[in-house]
Amino acid sequence: MAQNYDGLRELLSQDQKANEIFLSLPAYVREQISQRDSAVHNVQELEDYADNLLKGDC
Numbered sequence: 001m002a003q004n005y006d007g008l009r010e011l012l013s014q015d016q017k018a019n020e021i022f023l024s025l026p027a028y029v030r031e032q033i034s035q036r037d038s039a040v041h042n043v044q045e046l047e048d049y050a051d052n053l054l055k056g057d058c
Contacts, residue, residue: 002042009037011046018043021050029053 005011012019021043022030032053033040040046 002044004041006041007037008033008040008046011040011042015043018046021046025050026054 003015005014008022012022022033025033029050033046033049036049040049
């Protein structure tokens, strides 16, 4: 099971893979994810949210 964090900021500061994924995303996707900091608790949620944004589903 994935490690859960309090939000995006903690996830990015504690998980190198999550930080690398986040930094590889286009700026508009990073901005939208950052606005929902408390909705992202682990790498899988980050990847899913980013995929949805990149597909235009959100």
